[in-house]
Amino acid sequence: MTVSELVSASGFDVQCAPCPEKEISGVYIGDLLSWVMGKASQGDLWLTIMSNVNVVAVASLADVSAIVLTEGVVLGSDVISVANSKGINVITTNLSTYEAALKISGIIQ
Amino acid sequence: MSENLTFRFNVEGDDFTSAGQASVQVKKNLRQLGLDSEIIRRVSIAMYEGEINMVIHAGGGTAEVNVCEDYIEIILEDHGPGIKDIEQAMQAGYSTAPDSIRSLGFGAGMGLPNMKKNSDTMTVESTVGVGTRIVMRIMYKEGCV
Ligand SMILES: Nc1ncnc2c1ncn2[C@@H]1O[C@H](COP(=O)(O)OP(=O)(O)OP(=O)(O)O)[C@@H](O)[C@H]1O
Numbered sequence: 077m078t079v080s081e082l083v084s085a086s087g088f089d090v091q092c093a094p095c096p097e098k099e100i101s102g103v104y105i106g107d108l109l110s111w112v113m114g115k116a117s118q119g120d121l122w123l124t125i126m127s128n129v130n131v132v133a134v135a136s137l138a139d140v141s142a143i144v145l146t147e148g149v150v151l152g153s154d155v156i157s158v159a160n161s162k163g164i165n166v167i168t169t170n171l172s173t174y175e176a177a178l179k180i181s182g183i184i185q
Numbered sequence: 186m187s188e189n190l191t192f193r194f195n196v197e198g199d200d201f202t203s204a205g206q207a208s209v210q211v212k213k214n215l216r217q218l219g220l221d222s223e224i225i226r227r228v229s230i231a232m233y234e235g236e237i238n239m240v241i242h243a244g245g246g247t248a249e250v251n252v253c254e255d256y257i258e259i260i261l262e263d264h265g266p267g268i269k270d271i272e273q274a275m276q277a278g279y280s281t282a283p284d285s286i287r288s289l290g291f292g293a294g295m296g297l298p299n300m301k302k303n304s305d306t307m308t309v310e311s312t313v314g315v316g317t318r319i320v321m322r323i324m325y326k327e328g329c330v
């Protein structure tokens with residue numbers, strides 16, 4: 077399933093989607109950046125509440141398919157412009173991380 | 186490839202808005218060279234953790250990446266405070282990062298373990314009050330040291 081298909085099926089909001097056709101291979105949840113670096117797999121959706129600019133570098137280097145910000149967190153416009161330039165998709169939802177994960181699980185099986 | 190290709194970077198200390206830039210650039214360069222994506226990923230993760238450590242713990246430093254025939258070599262050097270007990274620093278979960286840094290998501294104490302995990306060889310030389318030098322190699326194929 078691609079990021080854009082997940083967005084349609086979930087109703088999550090898109091903050092930026094420079095690469096909507098990226099394939100989703102799984103999900104990783106975490107806010108500690110070096111845990112994410114060490115544990116996330118290529119193509120994972122990354123669920124987090126961290127919103128500083130460093131999430132963009134981590135997403136880029138760990139090759140995640142998209143950052144999914146939960147709990148109503150959004151990235152500032154300066155961070156979004158960096159994400160756009162690095163080809164990082166950013167999705168947001170007001171759901172809790174748990175609820176968002178359940179919803180994603182139901183969509184990607 | 187008979188000639189090694191080298192990329193060099195200055196890493197600014199305490200600059201968290203551009204932290205990781207050198208690693209992102211290296212990843213881009215390696216992609217252009219058409220290297221295997223798993224190799225690129227390992228280099229990217231290992232280098233990022235080392236780069237961030239220089240930003241957070243050492244007031245900046247330099248990074249050099251050598252693309253060699255059988256491996257990629259990452260050399261990180263700083264003139265920061267040094268690491269007193271390297272074995273302890275290498276342990277998962279050990280961190281001296283202050284709260285201000287932890288609030289950004291750093292400080293899990295997983296950086297050095299990630300560097301170890303993603304490289305085939307890693308040497309850490311450090312002298313308190315002088316600085317730290319880390320050399321990592323990532324082999325293209327197993328057994329080509
Ligand atoms: N270049 C360095 N100069 C001085 N001390 C360092 C350096 N790199 C690491 N350290 C020390 O080693 C500790 C462990 O490093 P490590 O990268 O594993 O964790 P961290 O940077 O604290 O947190 P994380 O990497 O998970 O965000 C650091 O907290 C710091 O005390």
Ligand SMILES: [Mg+2]
Nearest residue numbers: 234238296297
């Ligand atoms: Mg670290």
